[in-house]
Amino acid sequence: MSPKITSPQELIKRRDQVRSSIELRTGEKDVRVTVHMGTCGIAAGARDVLAALASELAGAAATNVTLKQSGCAGLCEQEPMITVADASGREVRYGRLDAAKVREIVRQHIAGGTPVVDFMIKA
Numbered sequence: 001m002s003p004k005i006t007s008p009q010e011l012i013k014r015r016d017q018v019r020s021s022i023e024l025r026t027g028e029k030d031v032r033v034t035v036h037m038g039t040c041g042i043a044a045g046a047r048d049v050l051a052a053l054a055s056e057l058a059g060a061a062a063t064n065v066t067l068k069q070s071g072c073a074g075l076c077e078q079e080p081m082i083t084v085a086d087a088s089g090r091e092v093r094y095g096r097l098d099a100a101k102v103r104e105i106v107r108q109h110i111a112g113g114t115p116v117v118d119f120m121i122k123a
Helices: 008-024 039-044 046-059 099-110
Strands: 031-036 065-070 082-085 091-094
Touching: 031 046, 039 046, 046 065, 046 099, 082 099, 091 099
Parallel strands: 031 065
Antiparallel strands: 031 082, 082 091
16 A cells, blocks of 8 residues: 655655656657567566566666567577567567666666677577
8 A cells, every 4th residue: 555645745746757658658759679478487486586677677777778578589598588679660579587687788778778798688
């Protein structure tokens, strides 16, 4: 249950938090991050990866990113997995993720523009 709102300032703060959360998941922006949330991904920890991504993106004030969910990408042994796509359409898939790896991907790839080779899925 959410805490009780007792002042207009608390209401405004809550409104801004909800707007930020909605903005993160809507619209087409320069970078699209997709968390693969098929049964295999969820079993491997994709919910934790999604939560870590949302938190890290909010902390980095990444306003050019859309965070989406999809089903299985067919690489179950690589779950939990995300795909990062930039405005040019270039996609990078990352696998076997956890919160620490997500932080590095947000810092180095999403905010910095340089893919994290160590976490990439090699075809």
